[in-house]
Amino acid sequence: MGLLSFKGGIHPPHAKKSSEKKAVEVAVKPDVVTIPLRQHIGAPCEPLVQKGDQVKVGQKIGEPGGFVSAPVHASVSGTVKEVKDMFGMGLCVVIESDGLDEVHESVKPSKDFTELDSKEILNIIKEAGIVGMGGAGFPTHVKLSPPPEKKIDTIILNGAECEPYLTADHRLMLEDPEEIVYGLRAMMKSLDVKEAYIGIEDNKPDAIETMKNVCSKYEGIHVVGLHTKYPQGAEKQLIYACTKREVPSGGLPMDAGVVVNNVATSAAVSTAIKTGMPSIERICTITGKGVKEPKNLKIKVGTSLQSIIDQCGGFADSVGKIILGGPMMGMAISDTEMPSTKTTSGILIFSEEEAKLPEAGPCIKCGKCVSICPAFLEPLYISAYSQKENFEMTEKYHALDCIECGSCSFICPSKRPLLHSIRVAKQQVQKMKRKAK
Ligand code: SF4
Ligand code: SF4
Incomplete structure (x- = not known):
């Protein structure tokens, strides 16, 4: 079978060289983990533990809040120090590790x-x-x-x-x-x-x-x-x-x-x-010019991002931006004490140079965003109507079909913040639909 593909799309620089040849290393055991009770799309979990409880590795500590939900488990053995809202991530269970990594009886x-x-x-x-x-x-x-x-x-x-x-x-x-x-x-x-x-x-x-x-x-x-x-x-x-x-x-x-x-x-x-071991660890890429030693690390869920970055030699001289996930669809963060989750595929640390955003200019109607959109949308019009807060028109231009890939923003020669305004449009259209129901 030859190479396969889809219509549209872009070719951003791969930027994978600094970590693609690095074998996965097991991260240092964390002293403390902060485990969010919602690490998934759907209802958050209800806590099954409270402050002072002893827990073991693989023990269920959060019961799913509905069918579209997923339980969460302890990634270390030790003592529950807190169960509280943290980092804007909802309820989290903080566990101080006893360093023993005792495995729970349910893990078979x-x-x-x-x-x-x-x-x-x-x-x-x-x-x-x-x-x-x-x-x-x-x-x-x-x-x-x-x-x-x-x-x-x-x-x-x-x-x-x-x-x-x-x-x-x-x-x-x-x-x-x-x-x-x-x-x-x-x-x-x-x-x-x-x-x-x-x-x-x-x-x-x-x-x-x-x-x-x-x-x-x-x-x-x-x-x-x-x-x-x-x-x-x-x-x-x-x-x-x-x-x-x-x-x-x-x-x-x-x-x-x-x-x-x-x-x-x-x-x-x-x-x-x-x-029998539940989802308590994953491989994560830590890379970008803002970190000294890019790596692929196997990390326990709940490990603080800062301690993961420290295991990669810490920050290089200039740090402009930190992103969880990839640069196209990831989320910029400001607090490196936040914990890793089941979905932390990457921690990108951009230098000031890499993070610099060019100034947006007016749309020159070049049509590039239309020709590359993999969802066959017209991003320039959705964005323009979104900026005018005419969300009925963004719906007519199928804003909800946008997969938020960011290709349009990347390709735009005027560096218009297309994805941002389309995301706003999607949220507003969804709100209108909920109201109509
Ligand atoms: S972010 Fe949305 S509108 Fe822009 S290229 Fe991707 S799918 Fe198309
Ligand atoms: S790529 Fe940018 S400049 Fe070109 S049509 Fe789209 S929004 Fe306008």
Whole structure:
């Protein structure tokens, strides 16, 4: 199969060189972890512990607040010091580690997935609190429970890692390919699906080869090389590239018969089945010119970002901006005492030089934002109407179909803040819709 792709998209500099060859290192054990009870899309968890309680590694400390939710677990053993609102992240459980890493009795390996039925696999994934580790944080058990009228026949694993700078998934595919494929096969059994694709951008030829070697043993799993183009890893674009199926406007992957998961999510499924250990750690890329020694680190959920940055030699001379996730879709933060979560795929530390924002000029109607928009929108008009607060018109221009990839802002020669104004429009349109209901 040749290289696959989608319509539209951009080619930002990859900026992956400083960390792509760095093998994953296990981070130093944290003395304290701060574990948010909401690390996912959906309802926050209710705390199951209180100040003074002793907890062990893998112990459930947050009960899901609804079906679209996911439990959270202790990532260290020790004493609960506080349960309170912190960092604007809602309720968090602060645990002081006793350094013993005592594992909770509930953490037990299960039978091989081939001996489990669909419901048992789904239940392990649900109880392990596994969520989309590419950054979205959507609970995985919900994705694997489509309504009966939606027939799923394909699973796609996202190994594109199309955001510049990030290399955590790349390293995972090189260092733990068997775990990714085991998790995928378990999810295929859970959904009774016979076809799967693992999509990887062609700037990672070693990962494509490694995954192909592992998958050659299994029928129905295809490793496909994708053109390196942003946002290749966005769900709709990935589905189109792998299957040529289109997700309808306002629809979900299941409307195209597909479930999409990240490769790290799949590896977490494998860990949960083979060891019983829930989602309490992940690989994270720490990079950018503002950090002395870029690395890929395996970090415990709840570790403070500052202590992770310190393990990378600390800040370089000038720091302009810190972003959680990738530079295109990530979130700028100002407090490095914030904890890492299940979705912390990257910590980007930009130097002042890298972070400099050019001044926005007037729209020159060049049409570039239209020609590259992977969702086939007209960003210039949505943005213009949003700035005039005419949100009815932004809806007419399908603002809600924007996948917030940021490609339009990147390509705009006038450096207009298109994504920002489109995000505002989306929020306002959603508000109008809720009111109308
Ligand atoms: S309008 Fe939305 S989907 Fe289109 S390029 Fe801009 S951010 Fe991406
Ligand atoms: S890319 Fe920028 S300048 Fe060109 S049409 Fe779009 S908003 Fe206007």
